[in-house]
């Protein structure tokens with residue numbers, strides 16, 4: 001196949017056969033976020049590169065290795081690798097942080113990272129994310145985590161373990177970074193090249209390294225929880241007790257440091273072991289320093305990102321229910337050209353009533369139309385022949401039960417009156 005006919009590596013097409021899975025996660029994430037009082041925000045697909053360097057951080061994999069950047073008319077832009085930086089930029093630029101706080105927004109967007117493609121790791125992927133700006137309370141941390149958990153529950157997912165940790169504030173982290181440096185220094189030669197540099201610039205990042213050798217070296221590294229200052233420690237205790245109050249189970253995992261530099265205090269991941277090595281379906285935490293670092297007021301904030309592809313993979317592996325695939329409800333089969341105007345008229349009358357109606361557009365023979373109606377899985381079929389037109393009556397055939405009901409074809413009102421059992425709402429409220 002010619003190269004231009006192949007989609008770029010690490011990208012996916014979502015064909016109509018799979019779109020109902022996407023609609024399921026999009027509908028549920030939106031409904032849950034709105035029920036928590038979050039409003040949707042839409043931001044550009046690309047930003048000035050410096051935004052990500054300043055927020056995500058110079059020592060992260062994302063900025064060091066994974067950005068898609070272009071220079072256009074002398075300005076360097078980058079396709080967003082995540083949603084937080086652009087969202088905070090938008091809050092600042094639109095004066096949202098000068099309004100009553102907290103600001104609570106959610107988004108569903110594509111992200112771009114130049115990674116090695118594998119199951120659950122793409123170069124273009126999609127995130128549902130939430131950001132909450134202007135709340136320092138540990139209840140905000142618990143609320144965000146509960147929002148993520150509600151989404152997972154609502155989608156019917158099971159056995160997803162909530163891992164939490166606190167990575168403290170810059171104050172407690174200084175002592176911790178020093179302890180990490182002392183621990184890793186004797187192993188310097190054995191570390192991967194990136195980690196040798198991290199050892200100098202940001203040793204905590206070493207704990208996030210994906211290399212098996214480095215992970216083995218990091219096994220007995222000092223644990224941040226032993227270095228938390230009084231305030232961070234009290235905050236973490238309060239988050240844990242709020243989670244316990246709400247019946248949210250968690251495990252404490254001191255290895256969770258998150259790949260992005262802007263996190264402080266609480267960090268968390270929801271992890272499944274159903275989809276292989278890339279099992280983090282949702283990851284987030286508090287980033288109290290970010291807004292100030294980008295030139296705003298010192299406003300505490302927090303949020304998470306949920307990978308929609310990984311969510312769908314997990315749902316598939318656990319055989320969770322998706323929304324029903326869209327299908328034809330009433331198929332009108334004109335037997336010859338003279339019945340087509342009637343088919344067109346009634347199809348439209350049905351659509352006005354919210355019924356999905358179709359009729360033959362390609363001049364199939366009667367037999368071929370029957371076969372086609374079956375293939376598209378229509379719920380009802382109406383044959384329009386000369387008899388039916390003359391008598392002004394036809395048969396509405398339920399394709400599942402085979403049951404036929406006589407219907408009047410003389411007025412659209414009568415025609416549509418028999419469709420009360422076609423329900424356009426399903427379990428997802430669509």
Ligand code: ATP
Pocket residue numbers: 082113115120121122123124125126127258259260278280281282283284305306307308309310
């Ligand atoms: P990982 O450790 O898997 O590389 P990360 O720390 O880079 O993750 P975040 O930046 O926190 O990930 O992104 C939030 C979520 O987005 C992840 O938990 C995951 O569900 C999803 N995600 C991240 N990168 C990818 C990717 N390349 N392909 C698909 N989903 C991704």
Ligand code: MG
Pocket residue numbers: 061259
């Ligand atoms: Mg990553």
